[in-house]
Amino acid sequence: MDRTWNNKAWFLVLPVLLLVAFSAIIPLMTVVNYSVQDTFGNNVFFWVGVEWFEELLHSPRFWQALLRNLIFSAIILAIQIPLGVFIALNMPRRGWGVSVCLVLMALPLLIPWNVVGTIWQVFGRVDIGLLGYTLARLGINYNYVQDPLAAWVTVIVMDIWHWTSLVVLLCYAGLVSIPDAYFQAAKIDGASRWSVFRYIQLPKMNRVLLIAVLLRFMDSFMIYTEPFVVTGGGPGNETTFLSIDLVKMAIGQFDVGPAAAMSLVYFLIVLLVCWVFYTVMTNYGEESGR
Amino acid sequence: MMARIELQQLQHSYLARPKSAADYALKEVNHTFDDGGAYALLGPSGCGKTTLLSIISGLVTPSEGKILFNGEDVTERSTEQRNIAQVFQFPVIYDTMTVAQNLAFPLRNRRLPEDEINRRVAEILEMIGLTDRADRRARRLTADQKQKISLGRGLVRSDVNAILFDEPLTVIDPHMKWQLRSQLKQLHRRFGYTMVYVTHDQTEALTFADTVVVMYEGQIVQIGTPSQLFEKPRHTFVGYFIGSPGMNVLPVELDGRTARLGGSAVELPGSIEVGQGSTIELGIRPEYLRLGREGLPTRITKIEDIGRRKIVHAELEGHEVAVIVPEHEEIPADPRLSFDQRGINLYADSWRLELEP
Numbered sequence: 001m002d003r004t005w006n007n008k009a010w011f012l013v014l015p016v017l018l019l020v021a022f023s024a025i026i027p028l029m030t031v032v033n034y035s036v037q038d039t040f041g042n043n044v045f046f047w048v049g050v051e052w053f054e055e056l057l058h059s060p061r062f063w064q065a066l067l068r069n070l071i072f073s074a075i076i077l078a079i080q081i082p083l084g085v086f087i088a089l090n091m092p093r094r095g096w097g098v099s100v101c102l103v104l105m106a107l108p109l110l111i112p113w114n115v116v117g118t119i120w121q122v123f124g125r126v127d128i129g130l131l132g133y134t135l136a137r138l139g140i141n142y143n144y145v146q147d148p149l150a151a152w153v154t155v156i157v158m159d160i161w162h163w164t165s166l167v168v169l170l171c172y173a174g175l176v177s178i179p180d181a182y183f184q185a186a187k188i189d190g191a192s193r194w195s196v197f198r199y200i201q202l203p204k205m206n207r208v209l210l211i212a213v214l215l216r217f218m219d220s221f222m223i224y225t226e227p228f229v230v231t232g233g234g235p236g237n238e239t240t241f242l243s244i245d246l247v248k249m250a251i252g253q254f255d256v257g258p259a260a261a262m263s264l265v266y267f268l269i270v271l272l273v274c275w276v277f278y279t280v281m282t283n284y285g286e287e288s289g290r
Numbered sequence: 291m292m293a294r295i296e297l298q299q300l301q302h303s304y305l306a307r308p309k310s311a312a313d314y315a316l317k318e319v320n321h322t323f324d325d326g327g328a329y330a331l332l333g334p335s336g337c338g339k340t341t342l343l344s345i346i347s348g349l350v351t352p353s354e355g356k357i358l359f360n361g362e363d364v365t366e367r368s369t370e371q372r373n374i375a376q377v378f379q380f381p382v383i384y385d386t387m388t389v390a391q392n393l394a395f396p397l398r399n400r401r402l403p404e405d406e407i408n409r410r411v412a413e414i415l416e417m418i419g420l421t422d423r424a425d426r427r428a429r430r431l432t433a434d435q436k437q438k439i440s441l442g443r444g445l446v447r448s449d450v451n452a453i454l455f456d457e458p459l460t461v462i463d464p465h466m467k468w469q470l471r472s473q474l475k476q477l478h479r480r481f482g483y484t485m486v487y488v489t490h491d492q493t494e495a496l497t498f499a500d501t502v503v504v505m506y507e508g509q510i511v512q513i514g515t516p517s518q519l520f521e522k523p524r525h526t527f528v529g530y531f532i533g534s535p536g537m538n539v540l541p542v543e544l545d546g547r548t549a550r551l552g553g554s555a556v557e558l559p560g561s562i563e564v565g566q567g568s569t570i571e572l573g574i575r576p577e578y579l580r581l582g583r584e585g586l587p588t589r590i591t592k593i594e595d596i597g598r599r600k601i602v603h604a605e606l607e608g609h610e611v612a613v614i615v616p617e618h619e620e621i622p623a624d625p626r627l628s629f630d631q632r633g634i635n636l637y638a639d640s641w642r643l644e645l646e647p
Binding site: 184191 | 347370395
């Protein structure tokens, strides 16, 4: 193949290269740097090799946080995806109701994450919170500060409240793109409500659903702000997810080396999951391509 | 098996409280589609033809009037209960299913026994010529094959009352259109389905249907065979819409057996009394005008050669007229225009007058 080599083109990519270098590559390299060294302060570092990684992979604390995080992601996916689909299916397709629904749905997404945390922190308090107080008066033993189950329920319900809208909006976008003729044809074919969902709506939605699952998994797997504000990882370590644990280690205990090693492992897990999703999505895209 | 479909005083408005006639998408329609007939609903966009089709299929409930299938009132019945089949403008197929599963879908929904379903599906696959693709994913097929699947899903039910087509060839390649249309026609001849075909394409309508229903501004303006539409357009719109180019319509004044157009006079095949105040027009198709050495003085403005014949645009008393001239005929240097008596139609306020000889 004949190609014209034009080295001037490098100047054009240079700004992006610099941007990526300073925003991603250099910070990442400093983390790599920390992960293979130890320090006793005074900015004196010495080489420890893969010791931190070994320690991390043998530490029950890391595995527990990872397990908690996976359980958390699994639960919220299992609830948010079907719930989101269900809500999207029941939203109006035309008329004034459309904009009302869309605005209502977008509202939780517009609230800053720590504010969401604060809202639920107050909402759930037994002494002054509407939810906590009501539950307490009803005789239900609810106290997210002491009871692990209550803490989990609070964090999960909060996440559902905050993020189901995203799933709804994505699904809704997929649903409204289906031409009316499909529903009319289904009526003529005598299809049941379930068949319409199964054979028309779901196939048209499954690409946005994949994206929804990816986004919700990533977000929930990296969740930090909201549970940190509400439970601070407690009671005990019951709601200490990976990122909370990481921050505790890096900033709370100032164990820079182990924290750096954990960051890298964390990053690799996220990267791996991303890659799996990407592969599934592109394969699916090719298969359904016409 | 098929049905006679009667429309009685049908009117429809998409507005909740229609005020004037203009609010109606469909104005007073009375018509009967005979059992086993092939009909075309022809008209420009927005003339109400799709509304009429949706009323027949039950997707739209008319504001007023009744629909009868074989004498039975079905106005309030759902689409499913009416047992009609409809092919839409864009092919509707169930993406995740194979061709055979697509065809079986309406039968499965009606809980037919599996061996009956298989038998019917095989039969329809044969009929629409997709037997060798039965197990392919439906979404992999071409547009015309998908459209055949849509049709097949209608045909597969043995109790279908009528098959409705809503501009089904819109997304089909031109060379496939011809083929698909003749296959439809064959199906009609072999199985005698009642078919109603909506289109804005006169060629499609005229080649497909035995009876063409021409619609204009929410009304049926003429129902007839292709030749009736051509020879005796009931409304100037029909004259203009059908034919290529359409009918020449000239404002005239009546004077017994003569029509006066400015300083020129055209002899009519008959006479008629028309009350004062109505607009009288003379309609004549380009095929019935002759350019020669006799007749009215005219001036040629443009000649289009379309291969087998020429379309001559000329000016007559300040009005533009189109004349069709056979390819080999010479056009004289100082041409004159004559009217063939057989092709003259007179219109009062756009509606055709019946002349007395």
